[in-house]
């Protein structure tokens with residue numbers, strides 16, 4: 248039987264598995280999580296009792312459906328499910344999971360996204376987390392990241408996480424959005440045209456934040472007990488806090504796609520390098536991409552993309568699949584919504600312009616903006632050269648949280664566009680591996 | 689000092705006793721090591737390349753900021769490892785460990 252490997256058991260990976268199982272295949276599904284669901288539908292460990300309605304709000308029904316679908320496939324042995332397993336390398340048709348090798352004929356990558364970050368002076372301190380982390384703490388552990396929390400950045404998660412924390416009784420000191428109101432109105436119109444109900448729900452959530460919410464801000468500095476910022480009128484403000492959560496929408500998790508041979512193109516819409524694929528998710532011979540790891544379309548878009556990628560895979564294997572025209576129409580509408588959303592919550596360029604040379608750019612190794620600029624002056628404004636000279640993107644996180652900002656800062660410094668600075672190439676291992684597994688290679 | 693994290697829900701689980709840097713601490717069954725430690729104290733470890741301390745960042749296994757040590761010299765990722773009774777954890781490498 249053809250061996251299909253799916254990496255990721257979020258909405259995209261689960262819908263891909265469903266379609267393959269429906270066609271009589273038995274895919275291997277490798278996922279880092281202890282239980283299937285992915286980021287948005289992340290499940291708490293056994294023994295936690297909050298009902299889905301409390302964890303996932305208006306999406307509880309979707310969460311329940313996906314969990315039940317996947318659990319049933321796993322219980323029936325229709326998928327070869329490998330939870331708590333990280334693929335750290337892909338080479339010549341073999342995925343490496345610690346010391347285990349998983350050979351495959353076809354590969355579907357549904358690896359999702361992480362928060363997209365830009366550095367803020369002082370962000371290396373304990374008590375500064377990503378926005379996603381603030382949500383994971385609440386959803387999967389029932390804890391708040393502090394007593395007086397500032398949520399800052401931009402994107403749909405900002406309002407959502409603030410609302411979830413408030414509903415759970417956490418102390419939220421401020422919600423600071425770097426996106427100016429004008430951009431939000433402009434993008435918001437496109438969002439409302441594509442998905443009126445979802446947009447209205449977001450606006451209502453925002454309205455409930457009331458005076459905690461500020462648009463068009465610039466973050467300046469995080470100290471031990473406060474966040475310093477400027478409001479839309481340019482006035483200096485200080486908000487006392489013991490925890491900060493930062494995030495600017497999402498960054499596609501593309502390292503495995505890179506290792507598997509996908510091509511990349513700069514996307515102005517999403518302000519990041521994204522893999523190139525056809526509308527079904529085909530990205531190369533036997534390689535299919537789906538979900539936020541291909542395009543940041545959100546959870547509903549990920550479900551659609553997962554089904555499409557599996558259909559493409561089946562098609563290429565000569566196996567009949569259900570008609571995909573309705574799915575493709577839905578994907579186009581969700582893409583319009585997501586692109587409008589990206590316009591509503593843009594990359595915070597103005598804040599990067601004001602970042603001091605002493606600010607830490609790479610949290611992993613404490614490399615400052617000044618050190619990176621020196622490397623760029625010495626070796627030229629090219630991302631991979633700055634990486635080898637300045638170690639930007641070589642730390643523990645492998646550039647996940649600094650490389651987009653680093654490339655943009657290099658570009659700003661040299662008067663170039665970010666795409667002209669080039670893309671940091673992915674390198675295995677994309678996740679840490681036990682030494683023994685590497686010695687084996 | 690008080691903890692970085694605050695527990696808001698899911699308080700009915702069984703307690704789990706462990707040690708961190710020689711101090712007795714208690715978490716609840718299902719807590720990650722990161723949760724259990726940061727409920728009682730402000731950070732997980734010193735930074736390697738700066739004067740500050742670290743307490744994790746992404747909580748989803750992507751940043752690797754939260755690796756700490758066990759007294760036997762093994763390392764673990766605090767945000768994705770469930771706390772277990774009797775764990776003896778350290779913020780820095782154990783002495784005699786060939787760093």
Ligand SMILES: Cc1cc2nc3c(=O)[nH]c(=O)nc-3n(C[C@H](O)[C@H](O)[C@H](O)COP(=O)(O)OP(=O)(O)OC[C@H]3O[C@@H](n4cnc5c(N)ncnc54)[C@H](O)[C@@H]3O)c2cc1C
Nearest residue numbers: 255257258259279285286333334359379538539545546549
């Ligand atoms: C922290 C966070 C919180 C979010 N919260 C929300 C929310 O509340 N509401 C909302 O609408 N959207 C949210 N999003 C966006 C949301 O994740 C997506 O739209 C949706 O989950 C995308 O589904 P997916 O299947 O593409 O990826 P995901 O759901 O992210 O699933 C990807 C899966 O792949 C696994 N994986 C990745 N790399 C590897 C590897 N190398 N080896 C093994 N497994 C791997 C991951 O562990 C994960 O389980 C959030 C995103 C993040 C990062």
Ligand code: FES
Nearest residue numbers: 744745747752767
């Ligand atoms: S906090 Fe990022 S890997 Fe644990």
